Amino acid sequence: MIDNMPKKLPQYVFREINRHKKAVYYFRIGKGKRSRLPDFGAPNFNEEYQTLLAGLEPTKKRLLGVGSLEWLIKRYRDSSAYLGLSDATRRQRDNIFKGVIDKAGHVSYKAVSRKKILQGREDRAATPAQARNFLDAMRGLFRWALEAEHVAVDPTAGVKNPSRPKGGDGFAAWTDDDVVAYEARWAAGTKERVWFHVLLYTGLRRGDAVTIGRQHVRDGVATLKTEKTGMEVNIPILPALADTLAIGPTGDLAFIVGDNGQPLTKETFGNYFRSACNAAGVKKSAHGVRKIGATRAANAGATVAELEALFGWTGGTMASHYTKTADRKRLAKQASEKIVNAQRPHLPKETPRTSKKS
Structure with a gap:
């Protein structure tokens, strides 16, 4: 039986009888798009009508459960x-x-x-x-x-990561001048000096730097699993770091602490360390300290395997970046010395000066 037609439908709403002899309602302005409406008098009829009247798309039904x-x-x-x-x-x-x-x-x-x-x-x-x-x-x-056979095709396959800007190399590495400036501002005996030396002489990322403490050190070597990769690293406690830690201040379970002597989260530490850097006139980050540590190790002759063991890298890519840079500097220096040595025999000999007798 066909339902009774309302006396008056809202503006732009019209009624049709479908093949099942049921009344259905649509919204349409002039010759525009026709949109299906809920049954007239249904609880959500007015909401959908007002949405369409405002020129918006009808509310999309949320796909719940399996499949979303x-x-x-x-x-x-x-x-x-x-x-x-x-x-x-x-x-x-x-x-x-x-x-x-x-x-x-x-x-x-x-x-x-x-x-x-x-x-x-x-x-x-x-x-x-x-x-x-x-x-x-x-x-x-x-x-x-x-x-798990939920999909037949991986839509991420072959999608490349965005390329880095030309001339960019991520976080800017600290320079020796930056180190001097920071240490001049934050003397031994400040927590800020402890923060910096833990980063500089361990090469740890923020998340690991706030974790390392005396419980990780045995026979002068700190051993811990890194937060990011889970790889175990073995870090010698160098004399400069040992001296700083002996002066402190440090905590019971973590070398890096805040004003109250309690450990810091990596996020809080990142903010505090940034402020300490700004106070020293160094506009760089904690990760940049890790870079100068890797650069110094490579310049000292550390191999790819040694850098990976120290910094927790795998695959050789990151370690090779530093060793290649160090090798280029050494080769350039050697080449310069060879040029000087090759030219030396051809340089005119200086005539010995004789003093005049008065």
């Missing part, structure tokens, strides 16, 4: 692939996933195409580090999904 991107991300976060990541990497990826879920958690994960991944990268192009973090998170998600 949010569902896939939750399954991934329960997997051994995700749980095997370091705490720092999981926190970083969780921040990425939160934004993805807020924006597109309701869509089908099977609808995520290579084009969508590329668009996500381009949306973050102004901040290359964020673009790389986004790609790393999505690669981890879909590589696991492919292995």
